[in-house]
Amino acid sequence: MIAYPQFSEVELIDRIIKGDLALFEVLIRRYNPYLYKVGRSYGYFHHDVEDLMQETFIHAYEHLKKLNDKKYFKTWLIRIMLNECYRKNHKASAQKEIVTDTLSFEKSTPMFSGNSNDDIERKVNNKELSGVIESAIEHIPVDYRLVFSLRELNGLSVQETAQALNITETNVKVRFNRAKAMLRKEVEKMYSSEDIFQFNLIYCDKIVENVMERLRSKS
Numbered sequence: 001m002i003a004y005p006q007f008s009e010v011e012l013i014d015r016i017i018k019g020d021l022a023l024f025e026v027l028i029r030r031y032n033p034y035l036y037k038v039g040r041s042y043g044y045f046h047h048d049v050e051d052l053m054q055e056t057f058i059h060a061y062e063h064l065k066k067l068n069d070k071k072y073f074k075t076w077l078i079r080i081m082l083n084e085c086y087r088k089n090h091k092a093s094a095q096k097e098i099v100t101d102t103l104s105f106e107k108s109t110p111m112f113s114g115n116s117n118d119d120i121e122r123k124v125n126n127k128e129l130s131g132v133i134e135s136a137i138e139h140i141p142v143d144y145r146l147v148f149s150l151r152e153l154n155g156l157s158v159q160e161t162a163q164a165l166n167i168t169e170t171n172v173k174v175r176f177n178r179a180k181a182m183l184r185k186e187v188e189k190m191y192s193s194e195d196i197f198q199f200n201l202i203y204c205d206k207i208v209e210n211v212m213e214r215l216r217s218k219s
Helices: 009-017 021-042 046-062 070-088 117-125 127-138 142-153 158-165 169-182 185-190 201-218
Strands: none
Touching: 009 021, 009 070, 021 046, 021 070, 021 142, 021 201, 046 070, 046 201, 070 158, 127 142, 142 158, 142 169, 158 169
């Protein structure tokens, strides 16, 4: 990865809009894990998720100037990814518009927080049990799975999740609580969110290369 100067996210976006395409790589690498978890939680296999991620980043770049409040790029990007997932699944009722409104977000505290580094390392290394976690999550109905992914795995607030999924905040809270109830108690107690749906650096590089190559070919 190329070393870039340290910019705030708003500064990055401003520079990208002004024509510094190379800086878009920073945003791709930063948000690859978020989009991967969204795609997997929606129910798509790895290769499909990679395709959806690439389309999401291309779409985001092409419409970056339409983002009214750059502070909420993450929520806007996740909404685009969800729209891509909806379209791929041929859902007629999918919400197509891109979120550009200013939002006021609350802080979110993931239920898997608080584990020591030693515990996290031990759990990540246990591939068999990590598979149990993925299997448990994949068996949750998609409506609950997506809320769980956005709230727990991606750390979005109730308001961010409601906006991304176009549902009420009350609905978010209900679905999140039900999703947690569907998971076995030992999964909730023993694992951190870092264990779930990992996006390996090798795959990250692949997404970056593919997206940047497509964008350069258009410029």
